[in-house]
Amino acid sequence: MGAFDGGRLSSDGGVELLAQADDVLGLTAALTSVIPDHRDPIRIKHEMVEMVCQRVYQIGIGYEDCNDADDLRHDPMLKLAVDRLPETGADLASQPTLSRLENSVTSTTLRRMAERFVDLFFKAYGHTRPERIVLDFDGTDDPTHGQQQLSCFSGHYDEHCYCPLIVTAQVDGGSHELLVAMLRRGAPTGDGGALAVLRRLVARLRAHWPGVAITFRADAGFCRPELLSWCEDPDNSVDYIVCIGENSVLKRLGQPCLDQAKAQFEAKGEEARVVGEFSYAAGTWDRQRRVIVRARFGPDGPDLRFVVTSFQDAEPEELYDEYSMRGEMENRIKELKNGLKMDRTSCHRFVANQFRVLLHAAAFCILNYIRKCLQGTRLQDAQVGTLQRHLLKLAVRVTQSTRRICLHFASSCPVQDLWPGLLQRIWKGVAPVT
Numbered sequence: 203m204g205a206f207d208g209g210r211l212s213s214d215g216g217v218e219l220l221a222q223a224d225d226v227l228g229l230t231a232a233l234t235s236v237i238p239d240h241r242d243p244i245r246i247k248h249e250m251v252e253m254v255c256q257r258v259y260q261i262g263i264g265y266e267d268c269n270d271a272d273d274l275r276h277d278p279m280l281k282l283a284v285d286r287l288p289e290t291g292a293d294l295a296s297q298p299t300l301s302r303l304e305n306s307v308t309s310t311t312l313r314r315m316a317e318r319f320v321d322l323f324f325k326a327y328g329h330t331r332p333e334r335i336v337l338d339f340d341g342t343d344d345p346t347h348g349q350q351q352l353s354c355f356s357g358h359y360d361e362h363c364y365c366p367l368i369v370t371a372q373v374d375g376g377s378h379e380l381l382v383a384m385l386r387r388g389a390p391t392g393d394g395g396a397l398a399v400l401r402r403l404v405a406r407l408r409a410h411w412p413g414v415a416i417t418f419r420a421d422a423g424f425c426r427p428e429l430l431s432w433c434e435d436p437d438n439s440v441d442y443i444v445c446i447g448e449n450s451v452l453k454r455l456g457q458p459c460l461d462q463a464k465a466q467f468e469a470k471g472e473e474a475r476v477v478g479e480f481s482y483a484a485g486t487w488d489r490q491r492r493v494i495v496r497a498r499f500g501p502d503g504p505d506l507r508f509v510v511t512s513f514q515d516a517e518p519e520e521l522y523d524e525y526s527m528r529g530e531m532e533n534r535i536k537e538l539k540n541g542l543k544m545d546r547t548s549c550h551r552f553v554a555n556q557f558r559v560l561l562h563a564a565a566f567c568i569l570n571y572i573r574k575c576l577q578g579t580r581l582q583d584a585q586v587g588t589l590q591r592h593l594l595k596l597a598v599r600v601t602q603s604t605r606r607i608c609l610h611f612a613s614s615c616p617v618q619d620l621w622p623g624l625l626q627r628i629w630k631g632v633a634p635v636t
Contacts, residue, residue: 208599210289212279214263215598215611221259221283222628223568223575229322230255233564236314237307248295253303254561255284256294262565263594266543268304271297278600282607289602304554312556316382319560320406322567323371323379332414335407336372337381338531339396339420341365344545346388351552354388363388364547366559368538369399370531378531380570383538383563385547385556393426400429404440418442419528425510427486434512443525446484446493446508455480456506459497464504473500477519482510494518494525533585538566541586575627579620592617 224230234251260266260274274280275296278288286292295303344364346353355362369382381403386394404416418433422445433440446452459478466474476497481490491510495518498505509525516524538544544562547555569586572593576582581592596617599610611618 210278210600210602212277212598212600213596214277214279214594215596215609216594217259217263217279217283218609219572219593219624219628220262220565220568221255222625223571224255224258226628226631227322227325227568227571229318229564229567230258232318232321233315233560236318237311240306247292248299250303252284252286253295253300256280257300257303257561258564258568259283261542261562262569262590264590266546266562268300269297271295271300279598279609282600287602288600288607304549304557305551307553307557309553312553312560315557315560316384319383319563319567320381320403323381324410326379327373328410330373332373332411334374334415334417335411336417336419337400337403338370338372338378338528339400339418339424340368340528340531340535341386341390341394341423342368342535342539344385344547346547348548349550350547350555351550352387356388364555365390365394366544367394367396367399368531368535369403370534371403372531377570377574378534380534380563380567383544383559385552385559387552393424393429396420396424396426397429397432400432400440404438416440419444419525421445421528422447427484427488430491430510430512431488441512443509443511443513443521445525446510448506448508452482452493452495452508453506455482455493456495456497456508459495460499460504460506463497463499467499473498477522479518494522496522534566537586538562541590542566542569572624572628575624576620579623581617581620593620 231251234254237250239250256271259280260270265274271294275294281291281294282288284294286294342365343356343359343361344366346362346364353362353364356365365386365388367382367384367386370378371381372378382399384395384399400418407414407416418440425444425446430442430444432438433442459476463474463476478495480493480495482493483490492514494509494511496507509522511521513521542562542565544559547558549555549558566586569589573582573584573589581589584592596615597612601608601610
């Protein structure tokens with residue numbers, strides 16, 4: 203027989219790892235510090251920092267919907283993570299309370315919150331003297347299904363959606379750190395705000411590390427003349443490696459490489475790749491630029507890819523491989539969307555949806571820090587979803603006495619060997635892995 207009489211149990215015992223990591227990073231505290239609180243102090247039951255922590259931790263353990271708060275507000279582990287006593291402490295905020303928070307922010311608050319992610323990056327790498335930083339820009343789709351503000355039909359994605367802009371930074375070939383998660387209207391005009399973001403990031407990076415080499419890397423959606431020209435300006439001196447969409451002229455110029463790849467395929471019977479280069483100027487460009495062509499021929503036929511770059515000395519194959527490394531950044535977007543459901547932007551107001559995106563980004567940064575602390579273990583390369591299932595979704599019984607709180611995890615917990623070392627590295631504050 204079975205009965206729900208097990209006592210103060212939780213299925214999310216690992217949420218304490220999020221709280222410990224967040225204490226070291228100070229991320230939710232930094233985000234909260236720029237959110238104005240206009241509530242009557244006498245009537246406040248839930249402090250601002252508690253609500254932000256509650257929402258971020260919920261997202262981190264796999265509860266992306268604000269509605270989940272109505273059930274989780276009683277959870278002993280989530281209460282403990284937000285610094286409330288698991289048994290005698292007051293319950294956490296409900297969904298209506300958190301929704302009011304989401305709709306109370308302004309665009310000014312959002313800009314200040316966005317700056318805290320760059321601050322976090324400097325905190326992690328402030329002790330280093332990087333030689334080169336690669337800024338990866340990429341857009342993605344965020345389908346909308348109601349009357350959300352600024353939702354538009356995108357012909358590229360063939361749906362009504364938002365088009366978030368994600369930017370990561372890679373220091374000296376190390377891991378990708380999230381810097382920007384900016385929600386954009388469904389059909390961004392011009393460069394979609396990319397140049398403004400690039401300007402701010404480069405200014406902050408150069409102020410922190412004067413003289414550091416910066417590379418702008420992006421797909422064809424960011425191959426805009428204003429972006430390329432800004433990077434080439436001597437006052438900015440930003441190198442770039444950007445994909446360029448094919449056209450009839452590019453295909454004609456790349457045909458010799460494709461013919462060579464086809465000949466190699468026919469001779470050896472296996473897929474062949476040839477990388478070459480040529481100079482090219484699109485009709486909207488004011489100068490000739492170096493274009494790298496990658497021609498591939500295999501059982502499925504021909505495949506051409508073009509990349510425009512400011513680098514003049516490196517070999518074409520080296521540069522194309524450098525561009526291909528941006529695929530790792532796309533994995534971070536997959537984690538944001540598939541693992542943390544960043545696209546759960548169902549509020550009517552655009553600013554409320556942007557606020558949600560930043561909370562999801564905060565959950566990602568905390569989990570990414572935990573992943574760094576797992577270097578050398580079997581979970582060092584785990585995706586966010588795997589970390590949730592293996593480390594966070596742990597059954598635990600919580601007991602509270604006058605003097606202490608005890609957490610009783612299952613004796614057969616398969617990751618119990620990881621916890622002591624992981625907690626030690628979280629508290630110590632591991633150096634960024636490069």
